[in-house]
Amino acid sequence: MANITDKLSPIDIEFIENQKIFFVTTAPKNGKINLSPKGLDDTFKIIDENKILWLNYFGSGNETAAHLLEDNRMTIMFCAFEGEPNILRLYCKAKAIHVRDALWEEYISYFEVKRAARQVFEVTIENVNNSCGMGVPLYDFIGQRDDLTNYYDRTTKEEHIAYMKKKNQISFDGKDTKLFED
Template sequence: MGSITERLSKKDIEFIENQKMFFVSTAPKDGKINLSPKGLDDTFKIIDENKILWLNYFGSGNETAAHLLEDNRMTIMFCAFDGEPNILRLYCKAKAIQERDDVWEEYISHFSTKRAARQVFEVTIENVNNSCGMGVPLYDFIGQRDDLTNLYNKMSKEEHITYMKKKNLVSFDGKDTKLFED
Protein backbone atom coordinates (compact mmCIF):
# COMPACT_ATOMS: atom_id res chain seq x y z
CA MET A 1 0.00 0.00 0.00
CA GLY A 2 1.45 3.37 -0.98
CA SER A 3 1.66 6.48 1.12
CA ILE A 4 1.70 10.10 -0.01
CA THR A 5 3.30 12.91 1.97
CA GLU A 6 4.18 16.53 1.18
CA ARG A 7 7.91 16.36 1.87
CA LEU A 8 10.87 14.01 2.08
CA SER A 9 11.34 12.20 5.36
CA LYS A 10 14.74 11.23 6.77
CA LYS A 11 14.03 7.69 5.59
CA ASP A 12 13.26 8.96 2.05
CA ILE A 13 16.48 10.97 1.97
CA GLU A 14 18.51 7.98 3.10
CA PHE A 15 16.82 5.81 0.47
CA ILE A 16 17.61 8.34 -2.30
CA GLU A 17 21.23 8.69 -1.20
CA ASN A 18 21.68 4.92 -1.55
CA GLN A 19 20.34 4.66 -5.10
CA LYS A 20 22.60 4.49 -8.14
CA MET A 21 20.06 5.74 -10.68
CA PHE A 22 16.75 7.51 -11.00
CA PHE A 23 14.18 8.22 -13.70
CA VAL A 24 12.85 11.63 -14.77
CA SER A 25 9.58 12.14 -16.60
CA THR A 26 8.19 15.32 -18.18
CA ALA A 27 5.57 16.06 -20.83
CA PRO A 28 4.75 19.00 -23.05
CA LYS A 29 1.15 20.10 -23.51
CA ASP A 30 1.19 18.30 -26.85
CA GLY A 31 3.83 15.80 -27.93
CA LYS A 32 5.82 12.90 -26.62
CA ILE A 33 6.09 12.16 -22.90
CA ASN A 34 9.76 11.82 -22.01
CA LEU A 35 11.11 9.29 -19.51
CA SER A 36 14.87 9.25 -18.98
CA PRO A 37 17.10 7.09 -16.78
CA LYS A 38 19.75 9.12 -14.98
CA GLY A 39 22.91 8.14 -13.17
CA LEU A 40 26.37 9.55 -12.65
CA ASP A 41 27.69 10.39 -9.24
CA ASP A 42 27.14 13.80 -7.70
CA THR A 43 24.32 15.03 -9.96
CA PHE A 44 21.40 14.97 -7.48
CA LYS A 45 21.51 17.21 -4.40
CA ILE A 46 18.83 17.32 -1.75
CA ILE A 47 18.79 20.89 -0.44
CA ASP A 48 15.97 20.33 2.04
CA GLU A 49 12.84 18.21 2.41
CA ASN A 50 11.13 20.03 -0.50
CA LYS A 51 13.96 21.24 -2.74
CA ILE A 52 16.35 19.37 -4.99
CA LEU A 53 18.97 20.49 -7.46
CA TRP A 54 19.68 18.13 -10.33
CA LEU A 55 22.73 18.74 -12.55
CA ASN A 56 22.04 17.85 -16.16
CA TYR A 57 24.88 17.33 -18.60
CA PHE A 58 24.44 17.85 -22.32
CA GLY A 59 23.48 14.87 -24.40
CA SER A 60 21.70 13.76 -27.54
CA GLY A 61 18.46 15.57 -26.66
CA ASN A 62 17.13 18.26 -24.35
CA GLU A 63 13.53 17.14 -23.85
CA THR A 64 13.23 18.06 -20.18
CA ALA A 65 14.08 21.73 -20.73
CA ALA A 66 11.69 22.02 -23.69
CA HIS A 67 8.85 20.37 -21.78
CA LEU A 68 9.29 22.53 -18.68
CA LEU A 69 8.80 25.67 -20.78
CA GLU A 70 5.25 24.44 -21.52
CA ASP A 71 4.39 22.52 -18.36
CA ASN A 72 6.59 22.69 -15.28
CA ARG A 73 5.52 19.31 -13.87
CA MET A 74 8.20 16.68 -13.34
CA THR A 75 8.10 13.23 -11.80
CA ILE A 76 11.30 11.69 -10.45
CA MET A 77 11.30 8.00 -9.55
CA PHE A 78 13.75 5.86 -7.60
CA CYS A 79 13.49 2.05 -7.38
CA ALA A 80 15.23 -0.27 -4.95
CA PHE A 81 17.11 -2.77 -7.12
CA ASP A 82 18.69 -4.31 -4.01
CA GLY A 83 17.75 -4.51 -0.33
CA GLU A 84 14.21 -3.86 0.87
CA PRO A 85 11.69 -3.24 -1.93
CA ASN A 86 10.55 0.34 -2.46
CA ILE A 87 9.50 2.71 -5.21
CA LEU A 88 9.78 6.40 -4.39
CA ARG A 89 8.11 8.94 -6.68
CA LEU A 90 8.59 12.67 -6.32
CA TYR A 91 5.84 14.80 -7.89
CA CYS A 92 7.41 18.16 -8.50
CA LYS A 93 7.46 21.54 -10.18
CA ALA A 94 10.75 22.34 -11.88
CA LYS A 95 12.59 24.92 -13.89
CA ALA A 96 15.83 24.92 -15.83
CA ILE A 97 18.64 27.15 -14.57
CA GLN A 98 21.28 27.94 -17.18
CA GLU A 99 24.71 29.51 -17.10
CA ARG A 100 23.29 32.91 -18.06
CA ASP A 101 20.91 32.96 -15.05
CA ASP A 102 21.75 34.99 -11.93
CA VAL A 103 21.60 31.96 -9.61
CA TRP A 104 23.81 29.75 -11.80
CA GLU A 105 27.00 30.15 -9.75
CA GLU A 106 25.15 29.49 -6.50
CA TYR A 107 23.45 26.36 -7.88
CA ILE A 108 26.41 24.91 -9.77
CA SER A 109 28.58 25.32 -6.66
CA HIS A 110 26.69 22.38 -5.08
CA PHE A 111 28.35 19.96 -7.51
CA SER A 112 31.94 18.77 -7.65
CA THR A 113 31.98 18.24 -11.43
CA LYS A 114 30.80 21.24 -13.41
CA ARG A 115 32.32 20.40 -16.76
CA ALA A 116 29.75 19.82 -19.53
CA ALA A 117 26.86 21.10 -17.39
CA ARG A 118 23.92 22.13 -19.53
CA GLN A 119 21.39 23.01 -16.84
CA VAL A 120 20.75 22.70 -13.16
CA PHE A 121 17.13 21.90 -12.59
CA GLU A 122 15.60 23.56 -9.56
CA VAL A 123 13.02 21.07 -8.38
CA THR A 124 10.33 21.76 -5.78
CA ILE A 125 8.68 18.68 -4.33
CA GLU A 126 4.90 18.85 -3.98
CA ASN A 127 4.23 15.21 -3.07
CA VAL A 128 6.25 12.13 -2.17
CA ASN A 129 4.82 8.68 -2.90
CA ASN A 130 6.31 5.52 -1.43
CA SER A 131 4.95 2.22 -2.73
CA CYS A 132 5.86 -1.41 -2.18
CA GLY A 133 8.20 -2.11 -5.09
CA MET A 134 7.87 -5.86 -4.64
CA GLY A 135 7.59 -6.31 -8.42
CA VAL A 136 10.93 -4.57 -9.10
CA PRO A 137 13.64 -7.14 -9.95
CA LEU A 138 16.87 -7.42 -7.98
CA TYR A 139 20.06 -6.29 -9.75
CA ASP A 140 23.72 -6.08 -8.81
CA PHE A 141 25.35 -2.69 -9.34
CA ILE A 142 28.65 -3.01 -11.20
CA GLY A 143 29.54 0.67 -11.58
CA GLN A 144 28.77 3.91 -13.36
CA ARG A 145 29.66 4.06 -17.05
CA ASP A 146 32.72 6.17 -17.88
CA ASP A 147 31.78 6.82 -21.52
CA LEU A 148 30.00 10.13 -20.98
CA THR A 149 32.49 11.66 -18.59
CA ASN A 150 35.38 10.48 -20.80
CA LEU A 151 33.75 12.23 -23.77
CA TYR A 152 33.19 15.45 -21.82
CA ASN A 153 36.75 15.44 -20.53
CA LYS A 154 38.16 15.17 -24.09
CA MET A 155 36.22 18.23 -25.22
CA SER A 156 36.84 21.91 -24.57
CA LYS A 157 34.15 24.28 -23.30
CA GLU A 158 33.84 25.66 -26.84
CA GLU A 159 33.28 22.13 -28.18
CA HIS A 160 30.60 21.55 -25.50
CA ILE A 161 28.80 24.70 -26.65
CA THR A 162 29.11 23.76 -30.33
CA TYR A 163 27.64 20.33 -29.59
CA MET A 164 24.74 21.81 -27.58
CA LYS A 165 23.98 24.31 -30.35
CA LYS A 166 23.84 21.41 -32.82
CA LYS A 167 21.88 18.89 -30.71
CA ASN A 168 20.12 20.65 -27.81
CA LEU A 169 18.28 23.71 -29.15
CA VAL A 170 15.05 21.86 -30.02
CA SER A 171 13.36 18.78 -28.64
CA PHE A 172 12.59 15.65 -30.65
CA ASP A 173 9.12 17.17 -31.25
CA GLY A 174 10.70 20.38 -32.58
CA LYS A 175 9.98 22.39 -29.43
CA ASP A 176 12.41 25.19 -28.52
CA THR A 177 14.58 24.62 -25.43
CA LYS A 178 15.70 28.28 -25.16
CA LEU A 179 19.13 26.95 -24.20
CA PHE A 180 21.06 30.00 -25.38
CA GLU A 181 18.22 32.54 -25.40
CA ASP A 182 17.20 35.08 -22.78
Protein backbone atom coordinates in the same frame (compact mmCIF):
# COMPACT_ATOMS: atom_id res chain seq x y z
CA MET B 1 -0.24 0.33 -0.30
CA ALA B 2 1.15 3.72 -1.27
CA ASN B 3 2.05 6.30 1.36
CA ILE B 4 1.79 9.90 0.09
CA THR B 5 3.28 12.83 2.00
CA ASP B 6 4.15 16.44 1.13
CA LYS B 7 7.89 16.30 1.90
CA LEU B 8 10.87 13.99 2.09
CA SER B 9 11.38 12.17 5.36
CA PRO B 10 14.84 11.30 6.73
CA ILE B 11 14.19 7.70 5.57
CA ASP B 12 13.37 8.96 2.04
CA ILE B 13 16.57 11.04 1.96
CA GLU B 14 18.69 8.08 3.05
CA PHE B 15 17.00 5.89 0.41
CA ILE B 16 17.69 8.46 -2.34
CA GLU B 17 21.32 8.90 -1.29
CA ASN B 18 21.88 5.14 -1.64
CA GLN B 19 20.49 4.85 -5.19
CA LYS B 20 22.65 4.58 -8.31
CA ILE B 21 19.96 5.48 -10.86
CA PHE B 22 16.83 7.58 -11.04
CA PHE B 23 14.24 8.27 -13.72
CA VAL B 24 12.88 11.68 -14.77
CA THR B 25 9.60 12.21 -16.59
CA THR B 26 8.24 15.39 -18.17
CA ALA B 27 5.63 16.12 -20.81
CA PRO B 28 4.76 19.08 -22.99
CA LYS B 29 1.15 20.19 -23.43
CA ASN B 30 1.16 18.31 -26.74
CA GLY B 31 3.80 15.87 -27.88
CA LYS B 32 5.79 12.97 -26.56
CA ILE B 33 6.14 12.20 -22.86
CA ASN B 34 9.83 11.89 -22.03
CA LEU B 35 11.21 9.34 -19.58
CA SER B 36 14.98 9.43 -18.99
CA PRO B 37 17.17 7.22 -16.83
CA LYS B 38 19.83 9.22 -15.00
CA GLY B 39 22.98 8.14 -13.27
CA LEU B 40 26.42 9.63 -12.73
CA ASP B 41 27.67 10.52 -9.31
CA ASP B 42 27.20 13.97 -7.81
CA THR B 43 24.31 15.18 -10.00
CA PHE B 44 21.42 15.10 -7.50
CA LYS B 45 21.51 17.30 -4.40
CA ILE B 46 18.82 17.36 -1.74
CA ILE B 47 18.75 20.93 -0.41
CA ASP B 48 15.93 20.37 2.06
CA GLU B 49 12.82 18.23 2.47
CA ASN B 50 11.10 20.00 -0.47
CA LYS B 51 13.91 21.23 -2.71
CA ILE B 52 16.33 19.40 -4.99
CA LEU B 53 18.94 20.57 -7.45
CA TRP B 54 19.70 18.25 -10.35
CA LEU B 55 22.74 18.95 -12.52
CA ASN B 56 22.03 18.01 -16.12
CA TYR B 57 24.95 17.37 -18.45
CA PHE B 58 24.52 17.83 -22.18
CA GLY B 59 23.61 14.85 -24.31
CA SER B 60 21.74 13.80 -27.42
CA GLY B 61 18.53 15.66 -26.58
CA ASN B 62 17.18 18.34 -24.26
CA GLU B 63 13.55 17.28 -23.86
CA THR B 64 13.23 18.14 -20.17
CA ALA B 65 14.12 21.80 -20.72
CA ALA B 66 11.70 22.14 -23.64
CA HIS B 67 8.86 20.47 -21.75
CA LEU B 68 9.28 22.60 -18.64
CA LEU B 69 8.78 25.75 -20.71
CA GLU B 70 5.24 24.52 -21.46
CA ASP B 71 4.38 22.55 -18.33
CA ASN B 72 6.56 22.70 -15.23
CA ARG B 73 5.53 19.30 -13.86
CA MET B 74 8.24 16.70 -13.32
CA THR B 75 8.14 13.25 -11.78
CA ILE B 76 11.34 11.69 -10.45
CA MET B 77 11.35 7.99 -9.56
CA PHE B 78 13.78 5.85 -7.60
CA CYS B 79 13.49 2.03 -7.33
CA ALA B 80 15.20 -0.30 -4.89
CA PHE B 81 17.10 -2.81 -7.02
CA GLU B 82 18.73 -4.28 -3.89
CA GLY B 83 17.66 -4.67 -0.28
CA GLU B 84 14.10 -4.00 0.88
CA PRO B 85 11.62 -3.27 -1.93
CA ASN B 86 10.58 0.35 -2.43
CA ILE B 87 9.52 2.71 -5.20
CA LEU B 88 9.82 6.39 -4.38
CA ARG B 89 8.15 8.92 -6.68
CA LEU B 90 8.61 12.66 -6.30
CA TYR B 91 5.87 14.78 -7.87
CA CYS B 92 7.41 18.15 -8.48
CA LYS B 93 7.44 21.54 -10.14
CA ALA B 94 10.71 22.36 -11.86
CA LYS B 95 12.52 24.97 -13.87
CA ALA B 96 15.78 25.06 -15.78
CA ILE B 97 18.52 27.36 -14.54
CA HIS B 98 21.04 28.23 -17.27
CA VAL B 99 24.52 29.74 -17.12
CA ARG B 100 23.00 33.15 -18.00
CA ASP B 101 20.61 33.09 -15.01
CA ALA B 102 21.23 34.89 -11.71
CA LEU B 103 21.00 31.65 -9.68
CA TRP B 104 23.54 29.76 -11.83
CA GLU B 105 26.66 30.45 -9.76
CA GLU B 106 24.90 29.62 -6.49
CA TYR B 107 23.38 26.40 -7.81
CA ILE B 108 26.40 25.11 -9.75
CA SER B 109 28.50 25.58 -6.61
CA TYR B 110 26.67 22.61 -5.03
CA PHE B 111 28.36 20.25 -7.50
CA GLU B 112 31.97 19.14 -7.50
CA VAL B 113 32.17 18.26 -11.21
CA LYS B 114 30.90 21.13 -13.36
CA ARG B 115 32.30 20.27 -16.77
CA ALA B 116 29.71 19.67 -19.48
CA ALA B 117 26.91 21.19 -17.36
CA ARG B 118 23.97 22.18 -19.54
CA GLN B 119 21.57 23.35 -16.86
CA VAL B 120 20.70 22.87 -13.22
CA PHE B 121 17.08 22.01 -12.58
CA GLU B 122 15.55 23.64 -9.53
CA VAL B 123 12.99 21.10 -8.35
CA THR B 124 10.29 21.74 -5.75
CA ILE B 125 8.67 18.64 -4.31
CA GLU B 126 4.89 18.79 -3.93
CA ASN B 127 4.24 15.14 -3.06
CA VAL B 128 6.30 12.09 -2.15
CA ASN B 129 4.83 8.66 -2.92
CA ASN B 130 6.36 5.53 -1.40
CA SER B 131 4.97 2.25 -2.67
CA CYS B 132 5.87 -1.38 -2.15
CA GLY B 133 8.11 -2.14 -5.13
CA MET B 134 7.76 -5.90 -4.64
CA GLY B 135 7.55 -6.39 -8.41
CA VAL B 136 10.88 -4.62 -9.08
CA PRO B 137 13.60 -7.19 -9.82
CA LEU B 138 16.88 -7.37 -7.90
CA TYR B 139 20.03 -6.27 -9.73
CA ASP B 140 23.70 -6.06 -8.84
CA PHE B 141 25.33 -2.68 -9.40
CA ILE B 142 28.61 -3.03 -11.29
CA GLY B 143 29.48 0.65 -11.71
CA GLN B 144 28.67 3.88 -13.50
CA ARG B 145 29.51 3.93 -17.19
CA ASP B 146 32.46 6.17 -17.94
CA ASP B 147 31.86 6.65 -21.69
CA LEU B 148 30.12 10.01 -21.27
CA THR B 149 32.48 11.44 -18.66
CA ASN B 150 35.47 10.29 -20.73
CA TYR B 151 34.00 12.11 -23.73
CA TYR B 152 33.53 15.26 -21.65
CA ASP B 153 37.11 15.03 -20.37
CA ARG B 154 38.70 14.68 -23.80
CA THR B 155 36.74 17.54 -25.40
CA THR B 156 36.89 21.26 -24.73
CA LYS B 157 34.26 23.62 -23.40
CA GLU B 158 34.08 25.18 -26.86
CA GLU B 159 33.33 21.74 -28.34
CA HIS B 160 30.65 21.19 -25.68
CA ILE B 161 28.98 24.48 -26.60
CA ALA B 162 29.18 23.70 -30.32
CA TYR B 163 27.56 20.30 -29.70
CA MET B 164 24.77 21.86 -27.61
CA LYS B 165 24.15 24.50 -30.28
CA LYS B 166 23.80 21.74 -32.86
CA LYS B 167 21.86 19.13 -30.86
CA ASN B 168 20.22 20.72 -27.79
CA GLN B 169 18.33 23.85 -28.91
CA ILE B 170 15.30 22.04 -30.33
CA SER B 171 13.55 19.03 -28.78
CA PHE B 172 12.66 15.86 -30.67
CA ASP B 173 9.15 17.34 -31.11
CA GLY B 174 10.58 20.55 -32.59
CA LYS B 175 10.09 22.60 -29.42
CA ASP B 176 12.55 25.34 -28.45
CA THR B 177 14.64 24.63 -25.35
CA LYS B 178 15.76 28.27 -24.83
CA LEU B 179 19.21 26.91 -24.02
CA PHE B 180 21.06 29.93 -25.39
CA GLU B 181 18.34 32.58 -25.20
CA ASP B 182 15.68 33.90 -22.85
